[in-house]
Amino acid sequence: MDTLIKIAYLVASTFFIFGIKFLASPKTARRGNLFSAIGMLIAIVVTLFDKHVLTFEWIIIGLIVGSVVGTIMAIKVPMTGMPQMVGLLNGFGGGASMLVALSEYYKIHLGTVKGLSFNTELTITIALSILIGAVTFTGSLIAFGKLQGIVTGKVVKYPGQHPLNLFLLILVVAGSIYFALNPELEWLILTVSGISLVLGVLLVLPIGGADMPVAISLLNSYSGLAAASTGFVLQNEQLIVAGALVGASGIILTNIMCKGMNRSLMNVVLGGWESAGSSGPATTTIKGNVKAVEAEELAMLFDAAENIIIVPGYGMAVAQAQHAVRDLFNILEAKGKNVRFAIHPVAGRMPGHMNVLLAEAQVPYDKLYAMEDINDDFPNTDIAFVIGANDVVNPAARHDKNSPIYGMPILNVDYAKTVVINKRSLNVGYAGIENELFFYPNALMYFGDAKEAVNKLVHELKNL
Amino acid sequence: MDGSLLMLIYVFVLAMFVGFELITKVPPTLHTPLMSGSNAISGITIVGALISAGLEQFTISTILGLIAVIFATINVVGGFLVTDRMLKMFKKK
Numbered sequence: 295m296d297t298l299i300k301i302a303y304l305v306a307s308t309f310f311i312f313g314i315k316f317l318a319s320p321k322t323a324r325r326g327n328l329f330s331a332i333g334m335l336i337a338i339v340v341t342l343f344d345k346h347v348l349t350f351e352w353i354i355i356g357l358i359v360g361s362v363v364g365t366i367m368a369i370k371v372p373m374t375g376m377p378q379m380v381g382l383l384n385g386f387g388g389g390a391s392m393l394v395a396l397s398e399y400y401k402i403h404l405g406t407v408k409g410l411s412f413n414t415e416l417t418i419t420i421a422l423s424i425l426i427g428a429v430t431f432t433g434s435l436i437a438f439g440k441l442q443g444i445v446t447g448k449v450v451k452y453p454g455q456h457p458l459n460l461f462l463l464i465l466v467v468a469g470s471i472y473f474a475l476n477p478e479l480e481w482l483i484l485t486v487s488g489i490s491l492v493l494g495v496l497l498v499l500p501i502g503g504a505d506m507p508v509a510i511s512l513l514n515s516y517s518g519l520a521a522a523s524t525g526f527v528l529q530n531e532q533l534i535v536a537g538a539l540v541g542a543s544g545i546i547l548t549n550i551m552c553k554g555m556n557r558s559l560m561n562v563v564l565g566g567w568e569s570a571g572s573s574g575p576a577t578t579t580i581k582g583n584v585k586a587v588e589a590e591e592l593a594m595l596f597d598a599a600e601n602i603i604i605v606p607g608y609g610m611a612v613a614q615a616q617h618a619v620r621d622l623f624n625i626l627e628a629k630g631k632n633v634r635f636a637i638h639p640v641a642g643r644m645p646g647h648m649n650v651l652l653a654e655a656q657v658p659y660d661k662l663y664a665m666e667d668i669n670d671d672f673p674n675t676d677i678a679f680v681i682g683a684n685d686v687v688n689p690a691a692r693h694d695k696n697s698p699i700y701g702m703p704i705l706n707v708d709y710a711k712t713v714v715i716n717k718r719s720l721n722v723g724y725a726g727i728e729n730e731l732f733f734y735p736n737a738l739m740y741f742g743d744a745k746e747a748v749n750k751l752v753h754e755l756k757n758l
Numbered sequence: 759m760d761g762s763l764l765m766l767i768y769v770f771v772l773a774m775f776v777g778f779e780l781i782t783k784v785p786p787t788l789h790t791p792l793m794s795g796s797n798a799i800s801g802i803t804i805v806g807a808l809i810s811a812g813l814e815q816f817t818i819s820t821i822l823g824l825i826a827v828i829f830a831t832i833n834v835v836g837g838f839l840v841t842d843r844m845l846k847m848f849k850k851k
Binding site: 406 | 762763766769770771773774775776777778780781782783784785786787788789790791792793794795796797798799800801802803804805806807808809810811812813814815816817818819820822823824825826827828829830831832833834835836837838839840841842843844845846847848849850851
């Protein structure tokens, strides 16, 4: 039986691998997700035949409760709430890993299962599994809270922050090592669990809203590593393979997000741009005239344009303007314009955030271009229309060595013949710095809430 | 360190390489479904949770196992369903 179970786990792992492979194209992606789900089903079913699984009432209750809650969450969540949803799901995965490791500890500690005993390898992996699982759990809950607006989205800084985190980390590592050698100390592993939970809160709390893509990707990676470390506790290859795949995925995404901001992971984890948070909103330092434009005049400009690139940012998500943007896209296409979207890697609050919102509004995905694929086309573009993005289009990143965002790759919207920026006001972006783009001679400010402003523009275009 | 742990580390390292190879091929437009989908896969911890919740004797391990089953099932079911909901929307012209 054991051999059969192991073979079934191998089959399940193969399904996961093909599931991820099919995610390489939007055409096959849905089938890929189905493959992964089948792999999971196989893994769950064969585990019920494990020789240690003898009672089923708690399993059935757990499966039913979890399925109902999971289904409701998946159906109810609006597309704009997707970053929170992903954050929360990461947390549940991490929490489960921590609980399984603790459960395994008590199994041996209380002698529930005959013939099991502690050895150093096992106790080390238990401690590691608890540490990663706990940090993933509370860290994800804080990330969820920040994205949902329950916890402040600002960069949180307080005196002694880094020394405190370092102290707690040393405490956890030292406690884990001592526990590994003295596994009978129940209070010690519970203390390690407790401090790990606190550490998760403290590590994510300082991370500001616009850095969330990095945090979510990193927690995604942790949730995989937590599963893999639980696999080491249980000596289960299935958990290790699946956990490693997810861990790798999270690491790659984290890396892409960090590159998109030209920052090291350390810099993000330690919290915020250097100028942000402490100094407060920057005062206007750039002098010049800002040209504002109204919907009617803007409609005429769009009507005369040939090539148009729309640049969406987090402001579009906040205003829920994706459907209005789709209407704009449709009317411009109907007028025979070449309309494309340029998506910055860190636009929004998680990797691919803008793409999901625009897909929801039924904008065809082949009109969405990644930064490196479209950035050279801006000089041949009549209108670049920036909706709710700020720092990712700030030309200071290219030339101003004193700017905190210097070196960050940006969308070169200023190279377009005209760049129209929709914003609610002239306020600074997340990085807390002035955007000189607004004062460029080819820049036009189109003030207003993204949804209302774009709707007004569509209305005017229809009236032409 | 005995052979079995070394073998598990072996499996882990090789699986990481497979993961890196596969995921670098996922286009940016699918990064959100990639996250939620891989997130659902990390709910594989459910395998360990089931073994804990299904022990013969009812102990603290069973309680921890039960909560772990609930958490992991939310992760798995919610993750796969929401990913499917997203992927359904991706359409070409």
